[in-house]
Structure formats: C-alpha cells, structure tokens
Amino acid sequence: MVPPASASSSSLDLRLPPPTAPTVVVAMGGHAFIQPGERGTYEEHARNARAICAELITLVERGYNLVITHGNGPQVGELLQRSELTRDVLPALPLDMLVAQTEGSLGYLLQRSLLNEMRPRAIDRFVVTMITQVLVDAHDPAFGRPSKPVGPFFSREEAERARDQFGWVIGEDVGRGWRRRVPSPRPQRIIQRDMIREAAAAGNIVIAAGGGGIPVTMSADPAVDDYVGIEAVIDKDLTSGVLATDVNAELLVILTAVDGVYLDFGTPGQRRLGAVTMAECRRYIDDEQFPMGSMGPKVEAIYGFLQRGGRRGLITDAASLRDALDGLTGTHFVGKI
Structure with missing residues (x-):
C-alpha cells in the first residue's frame, strides 16, 4: 500500500469520505494510456495517466469511494510480441503472467498520478494497486474461438506474416487494421473481491482487475484444489461490471473514446442516447445496435x-x-424504471 498523499495531516483538510460514502467503479481502456498518433513510449504512458487522473480526481472531490479498473490490450500485445521476438534467447512467459505484469506497470502509473493530483488539493487517502485474479471456466467456448484483439494494428500483409511466423490468430478491425486475437472467457468470480471492497469502503482508492484481471481456473485434478493460470485476456468491461456488484457500487462509469453511446453509430443518422432504462437497453442490445468489438461489452x-x-x-x-x-452529456443507464 502506498502512503497517503501527505505524511502529515495535522494542518490539512483530510476530506476523507464519510462511512456511508457511495462507491463508484470507473473502467477505462488500455488505449487511454496511448493517444492517437503516439508510439506508446513510457513518457507517453506517464503523461496520459496523469491527464486522466486529473479528470478522475473530480470523483474523489465529490466524496465517492473510488475503484479504478483499466484495459491492457495494447500493452499486453506488446509484451507478447517482445516475448515472441526473443523466444530464442529468453524463456517465453504465458499470457496470464503478462497480464499480471501490466496490472503492476499500469497500476503504478495511475497510483503515482493520483497521489500527485491529491497533494496540491490536500486530499489524504491511501492508493493501492491490487493484483487481481479472476476465475474463468476452463471449458468456456471462448478458448475455441479467440476474439479479443490485443497489441498494435498491422496491415493485412504484416498480420499474415506474424500469423505464419508465430502462429497467431488474426482478425480485422474494420477501417483500423489487423490485430492479434486471443481467447476472452467470461469472468465468473473475482478472487480478491472482499479485499477490494473493504479497502474502498475504508476510503482508500483502489486500482484493481487491470486488463480484466489475471485469468485463472481451478486445477483439473480434483485432489488438488489449486488456482491455475490460463492463457487468455478477460474483457475488462465485463469484469468491471462484476466487480461493481461485488463492491456494492452505486455507480459504474465506463470511459471510452466517445462522449456517449450512439444509435446507428457511424451513419449520417447517428444520435447519442441520453438516459436509457433497462427495458430500452435490452431492446437496443437485441437489435444489435452495439457491436461486440466496441460498444457491446460496455453496454452489456x-x-x-x-x-x-x-x-x-x-x-x-x-x-x-x-x-x-452533472447530467449535461454522456449516456446514463438507470435501473428499476
């Protein structure tokens, strides 16, 4: 656990949330750390982490207990590529281990940025990055049809060369390029859910379930009740939804590249949704308004x-x-209406 933003509190307005403060879970994509046109350098990651934390701090100022999740598609894809390019000189690491590495590295950037945003505001809270395991079903059909894009975009020719050289499964993001695809099983249970909930309820800022969490299954040997890592990347939005339930969150915020959810997106008739009831949401899902490769998992x-x-x-x-x-933009989803 990282120390509070200031070691001395005798002369500060601590601004700790009351015991009954609501909890918000905020999910952001791995591309939040890399802006269009950037290469994804350390300096770019650090600068973008600071910028997004400058926005997230408004939730702290408004009295929320804050839990942050993040994606890792570009970052874990780069680690996979590094591993494959050096396989002749260094031992290769499995995908679950690479997910754990991105939880640590991206969590560190967010943790440091949050502390630096809190110091001038005289906000004393602890910030902790939780290395988070998520249980999945080893027999999930997703393992038979890899669908989760990771890593950088390639031309078709580059992607096909990587497929032939490394055995990748590749797929096209229409209009954007080709990327590697890996299995993306559904999250069943977050192993560290109680620790995350208790840390957040105590007023700490928690960064958890990075990259959708480290995918684990139960050992196939019934005599050994062990967690076993498995090669996959879990959708961070689906994990964030489960986590929001587990920590008794009042609000789930999903940050993406657009200011809200649009019907008929990308057409001349596209229109942003304002407030959406559960019945309307279900109807839009059934009408296939939200592609699974982009807005679909977020709405789901x-x-x-x-x-x-x-x-x-x-x-x-x-x-x-x-x-x-403040209700001035974005798409708002409400239950029990």
Whole structure:
C-alpha cells in the first residue's frame, strides 16, 4: 500500500469520505494510456495517466469511494510480441503472467498520478494497486474461438506474416487494421473481491482487475484444489461490471473514446442516447445496435450490473466526465424504471 498523499495531516483538510460514502467503479481502456498518433513510449504512458487522473480526481472531490479498473490490450500485445521476438534467447512467459505484469506497470502509473493530483488539493487517502485474479471456466467456448484483439494494428500483409511466423490468430478491425486475437472467457468470480471492497469502503482508492484481471481456473485434478493460470485476456468491461456488484457500487462509469453511446453509430443518422432504462437497453442490445468489438461489452457490463441491483451506469469519455456527472452529456443507464 502506498502512503497517503501527505505524511502529515495535522494542518490539512483530510476530506476523507464519510462511512456511508457511495462507491463508484470507473473502467477505462488500455488505449487511454496511448493517444492517437503516439508510439506508446513510457513518457507517453506517464503523461496520459496523469491527464486522466486529473479528470478522475473530480470523483474523489465529490466524496465517492473510488475503484479504478483499466484495459491492457495494447500493452499486453506488446509484451507478447517482445516475448515472441526473443523466444530464442529468453524463456517465453504465458499470457496470464503478462497480464499480471501490466496490472503492476499500469497500476503504478495511475497510483503515482493520483497521489500527485491529491497533494496540491490536500486530499489524504491511501492508493493501492491490487493484483487481481479472476476465475474463468476452463471449458468456456471462448478458448475455441479467440476474439479479443490485443497489441498494435498491422496491415493485412504484416498480420499474415506474424500469423505464419508465430502462429497467431488474426482478425480485422474494420477501417483500423489487423490485430492479434486471443481467447476472452467470461469472468465468473473475482478472487480478491472482499479485499477490494473493504479497502474502498475504508476510503482508500483502489486500482484493481487491470486488463480484466489475471485469468485463472481451478486445477483439473480434483485432489488438488489449486488456482491455475490460463492463457487468455478477460474483457475488462465485463469484469468491471462484476466487480461493481461485488463492491456494492452505486455507480459504474465506463470511459471510452466517445462522449456517449450512439444509435446507428457511424451513419449520417447517428444520435447519442441520453438516459436509457433497462427495458430500452435490452431492446437496443437485441437489435444489435452495439457491436461486440466496441460498444457491446460496455453496454452489456452496465446492463448486467443494473440487473444485479446496481443503481446507475454511465458511458462517456474522460474529457466529458465532469459534465456527464452533472447530467449535461454522456449516456446514463438507470435501473428499476
């Protein structure tokens, strides 16, 4: 656990949340650390982490207990590529180990940025990055049809060369390029859920379930009740929805590249949704308005959270977060209506 933003509190406004403060879970994608046109250097990651934490701090200022999750698609894809390019000189690492590495590295950047944002505001809270395991089913059909894009975009020719050289499964993101695809099983249970909930309820800021969490299964040997890592990347939005339920969150916020959810997105008739009831959300899902490769898992995560008793969901971009919290933009999902 990282020390509070200031070691001395005698002359500071501690601004700790009251015991009954609501909890918010905020999920952001791995691309939040890499802006368009950037290479993904350490300096770019650090700068972008600081920028997004400057927006997230508004939730702390408004009295929320804060839990942050993040994606890792570009970062774990790069680690996979490094591992494959050096396989002749260094031992290769399995995908679950690479997910754990990105939990640590990206969690560190967010943790440091949050502490630096809190210091000038005289906010004393602990910030902790939780290395998080997520239980999945070893027999999930996803293992037979890899679908989760990771890593950088390639031309078709580059992707096909990598497929032939490394045995990748590749797929096209229409209009954007080709990427590697890996299995993406559904999250069943978050192993560290009690620790995350208790740390957040105590007023600490918790960074957890990075990259959707480290995928683990139970040992196939019934005589050995062990967790076993498995090669996959879990969708971070679906994990965030489960986590929001587990920590008794009032609000689930999913930050993405656009200011809200749009019907008929990418067409001349596209229109942003404002407030959406569960019945409307279900109808839009059934009408296949939200592609599984982009907005689909985000809407599904919020819908599941509301089904399990969550009160509110919000999808917007980081720059619009403050206005969205005031109801001026974003797409708001409400339950029990």
